Amino acid sequence: MNAKGILEDFKKKFGKRYSPYSRSVREVNQNFLFMVKGEKRKYLIIIGKSLPGEFRGSVIGRIKRGNTHLFLKLAELSHENMEKLRQIFPWLSPSPLGLKASFGTGDRLGIATPGHIRALRNHRVSPVLAQQSIREISRTKRTLEEVMDSALWGCFQEGYEGPFGADADHLKKMDDLKKAVRIGYSMFTIDPSDFVRADLAARDKTEIDEIYQSMEGVSELERLYLEKNYSIKGNELQFERELLKNIIVTYLPAIRYAIECYRYLKDYKKEGFDFEVSVDETPFPTSPLAHIFIAEELHRNQVDFQNLALRFVGDFQKGIDYIGNLDEFERELYLHAAIARDLGGYKLSLHSGSDKFSIYPIFKEKTRGVFHVKTAGTSWLEAVRVIARKDPSLYRRFHQFALKSFEKDKSSYHVTTDISRIPDLKTISDEKLETFLDKEDSRQLLHLTYGSILSKRDEEGNFLYRDEIYRDLFQYEEEHYSTVSSHIDKHLCLLGL
Ligand SMILES: [Zn+2]
Numbered sequence: 001m002n003a004k005g006i007l008e009d010f011k012k013k014f015g016k017r018y019s020p021y022s023r024s025v026r027e028v029n030q031n032f033l034f035m036v037k038g039e040k041r042k043y044l045i046i047i048g049k050s051l052p053g054e055f056r057g058s059v060i061g062r063i064k065r066g067n068t069h070l071f072l073k074l075a076e077l078s079h080e081n082m083e084k085l086r087q088i089f090p091w092l093s094p095s096p097l098g099l100k101a102s103f104g105t106g107d108r109l110g111i112a113t114p115g116h117i118r119a120l121r122n123h124r125v126s127p128v129l130a131q132q133s134i135r136e137i138s139r140t141k142r143t144l145e146e147v148m149d150s151a152l153w154g155c156f157q158e159g160y161e162g163p164f165g166a167d168a169d170h171l172k173k174m175d176d177l178k179k180a181v182r183i184g185y186s187m188f189t190i191d192p193s194d195f196v197r198a199d200l201a202a203r204d205k206t207e208i209d210e211i212y213q214s215m216e217g218v219s220e221l222e223r224l225y226l227e228k229n230y231s232i233k234g235n236e237l238q239f240e241r242e243l244l245k246n247i248i249v250t251y252l253p254a255i256r257y258a259i260e261c262y263r264y265l266k267d268y269k270k271e272g273f274d275f276e277v278s279v280d281e282t283p284f285p286t287s288p289l290a291h292i293f294i295a296e297e298l299h300r301n302q303v304d305f306q307n308l309a310l311r312f313v314g315d316f317q318k319g320i321d322y323i324g325n326l327d328e329f330e331r332e333l334y335l336h337a338a339i340a341r342d343l344g345g346y347k348l349s350l351h352s353g354s355d356k357f358s359i360y361p362i363f364k365e366k367t368r369g370v371f372h373v374k375t376a377g378t379s380w381l382e383a384v385r386v387i388a389r390k391d392p393s394l395y396r397r398f399h400q401f402a403l404k405s406f407e408k409d410k411s412s413y414h415v416t417t418d419i420s421r422i423p424d425l426k427t428i429s430d431e432k433l434e435t436f437l438d439k440e441d442s443r444q445l446l447h448l449t450y451g452s453i454l455s456k457r458d459e460e461g462n463f464l465y466r467d468e469i470y471r472d473l474f475q476y477e478e479e480h481y482s483t484v485s486s487h488i489d490k491h492l493c494l495l496g497l
Helices: 003-014 079-088 113-120 134-139 144-158 174-183 205-214 218-225 241-268 288-300 326-343 360-367 377-390 392-412 430-438 440-448 450-455 466-475 477-494
Strands: 026-028 031-037 042-048 057-065 068-076 102-105 126-133 165-171 187-190 229-232 235-238 274-278 307-309 347-350 371-375
Touching: 003 031, 003 042, 003 057, 003 068, 031 144, 042 057, 042 144, 079 144, 102 113, 102 165, 102 477, 113 126, 113 144, 113 377, 113 477, 126 134, 126 144, 126 187, 126 371, 134 165, 134 450, 144 165, 144 174, 165 174, 165 274, 174 187, 174 241, 187 241, 205 241, 218 241, 218 288, 229 288, 229 326, 235 288, 241 274, 241 288, 288 307, 288 326, 326 347, 326 360, 347 360, 360 371, 360 477, 371 377, 371 477, 377 392, 377 430, 377 440, 377 466, 377 477, 392 430, 392 440, 392 450, 392 466, 430 440, 440 450, 450 466, 466 477
Parallel strands: 102 126, 102 371, 126 165, 165 187, 187 274, 274 307, 307 347, 347 371
Antiparallel strands: 026 031, 031 042, 042 068, 057 068, 229 235
């Protein structure tokens, strides 16, 4: 009995109703498991004499092999069944990736993982397949658990045996961190921005002094850092008093929060994990000295972090290329990368990393390939591209809606999008609709309004676009995968991976 024969038999008998994903077939103790695509949804099929792991589902038939009859069970792609599958196949569990170059692919719709894997498996890079910020999760009305499960079903479908990471991204609250630990995430991105004092420029010196004097432990920090010299690539960087004071007031509470999160993880996640600290959402770039202070303080407090996300100079808007002066970016990055190497033990992490094609070669060169890149919305945009091609009328409907929803949706993002520059939908033919995905303003329009598009309902409570979007992407699944995959591939090639 072999997998190929079983699949042939299955196709003969059930091929009209269910088409198997051939890469997913796995054999365990003479039982065969694989995924199939039905008319409206996907299932897990288990074929065997006895049914392993007691998957929840129903027996829909038998297959005769020689003298033996094999049961054939059809099971839902549920959380419960995924748990069983993970017990059988340990490679379905995410693991820490350490300091290897890594690339994160958020998946807002929860169906893009096979496309991601098709790109990532051809490159020398560690994938982070489940990666979603708490903000994105609440906008798409999903849960940390669903994000994880959909990535794992994607791995199983593609027969991808890892390794890969799962990133609970931009965690701001201890409760969310605890949830992510329980679900089995392997990477935790702490976003302590609620504790970053980003408004010093608006305060006067006495006010800053008062805050500083009220902080605990500053005399020890003065002893450690004051007048201390760091020689980085011929640049002498020194913590002068005022500078140190400002850095402490800005970042110290945030660093302390990150330390608290790390200690919790250290106690509860004995099998190890990747830890990222992100200060990328400040309104001003992270200065080289602030970078040094943050990394030194984390190390001094025994925080073994793998990634540090700084706010780099220039503008990193969602889903479009870098906006800013490339020479300035290169100069700053040169220093940050040298600092990271000197202090050692961590990678620089690039957030809002999708579509920053013009800086990838610089990023790769300056960090010498020691980096992590996060992308998310760009995969959604590629899904929208497929809809623009295949279902122009649906595309037109939600494009129109996005224009109305834009003002409200853009409020939590920093963008320079000007929707008045977007051509009138009526003047664009069906064949040209996807060009909206190639221009910055319309790309950002669709990028920022994803939450509203996916959650908009009519008076009866039915989704206005969501169900049709999923239906189309299910129908044109291969095109969806290849479109996402080639877009991610472009990223990986330019990053030299
Ligand atoms: Zn970020």
